[in-house]
Amino acid sequence: MSLVEQAIARLKNQQTGSKGPVLGGSAAKAVVPSTVNESEESAKAANRLVIDVNALRAGGYLPEAGKDRQFAENYRRIKSPLIENARAGDTAGGQPRIIMVASAVPGDGKTFTCINLAFSMAQERDISVLLIDSDVAKHHITDIFGLRQRKGLLDALTDQSLDPEALVIPTSSRGFSILPAGGRVEGTAELVSSNRMRQIVTSLCARNPRRILLLDSPPLLITNEGRALVKIAGQVVLVVRAGETPRHAVQAAIGMFAEKQAGGVILNQVTVGLTEGYYGYGAYGTPDDGP
Numbered sequence: 001m002s003l004v005e006q007a008i009a010r011l012k013n014q015q016t017g018s019k020g021p022v023l024g025g026s027a028a029k030a031v032v033p034s035t036v037n038e039s040e041e042s043a044k045a046a047n048r049l050v051i052d053v054n055a056l057r058a059g060g061y062l063p064e065a066g067k068d069r070q071f072a073e074n075y076r077r078i079k080s081p082l083i084e085n086a087r088a089g090d091t092a093g094g095q096p097r098i099i100m101v102a103s104a105v106p107g108d109g110k111t112f113t114c115i116n117l118a119f120s121m122a123q124e125r126d127i128s129v130l131l132i133d134s135d136v137a138k139h140h141i142t143d144i145f146g147l148r149q150r151k152g153l154l155d156a157l158t159d160q161s162l163d164p165e166a167l168v169i170p171t172s173s174r175g176f177s178i179l180p181a182g183g184r185v186e187g188t189a190e191l192v193s194s195n196r197m198r199q200i201v202t203s204l205c206a207r208n209p210r211r212i213l214l215l216d217s218p219p220l221l222i223t224n225e226g227r228a229l230v231k232i233a234g235q236v237v238l239v240v241r242a243g244e245t246p247r248h249a250v251q252a253a254i255g256m257f258a259e260k261q262a263g264g265v266i267l268n269q270v271t272v273g274l275t276e277g278y279y280g281y282g283a284y285g286t287p288d289d290g291p
Contacts (some may be wrong), residue, residue: 047282102219108241114214151180242268
């Protein structure tokens with residue numbers, strides 16, 4: 001039985017859920033640590049982004065009205081092991097508070113998953129989430145939240161005088177902030193694989209010990225940037241579109257990171273009985289699973 005087939009079988013036994021996650025705009029109870037001073041917080045408050053839940057829902061980035069509770073439960077199961085690993089501290093596989101949400105190929109629902117996982121994690125009482133638009137070629141997160149004109153990751157990568165923390169944009173959803181992609185530049189693969197990139201994510205982690213970095217990454221099999229991000233991620237979550245993503249593509253993507261980095265696989269748009277568009281969660285198999 002293939003990797004995807006095994007995960008689907010596991011999900012059918014659970015018999016819950018639908019397409020996705022938790023809604024934005026809710027007040028998560030994140031705690032601001034003492035390492036962030038009051039002047040920084042005041043400046044960020046003036047720069048706060050108001051989350052428009054209705055616009056996100058209309059754009060297809062949040063679940064349909066009436067399905068919030070169902071999707072919230074799905075994402076609760078997804079986030080729990082990731083948060084547990086993040087709280088465990090540094091491991092040989094890297095900083096587990098740096099979680100990369102990836103896919104093998106485009107169109108698997110990676111960005112949708114990343115947004116909703118971020119909102120769900122931010123509802124934890126003692127966790128804050130920084131969603132980083134690391135898909136620097138497409139800028140999906142940046143465009144969805146209307147942050148095209150804001151400086152972000154690429155600006156910090158090209159200008160070492162910039163403090164990446166100053167580019168973080170807080171939102172009206174407490175515990176949830178965003179680092180946009182920033183201005184378009186050439187040579188993004190080299191920038192993402194640079195020592196400066198490591199310095200940035202290390203700094204963002206160190207500034208707030210209760211912060212989880214959630215990286216919306218490019219597809220692993222078609223971009224050099226995605227492969228570079230694997231090297232700095234402590235956990236990698238792979239989004240797979242059931243019935244669409246080829247098994248060999250899933251296996252190839254899994255082969256790009258170490259077993260100790262494996263955070264799980266999310267199956268998008270699984271059909272379970274009469275329910276369609278289900279997001280499910282399972283453990284990784286190995287690249288040679290199945291006949």
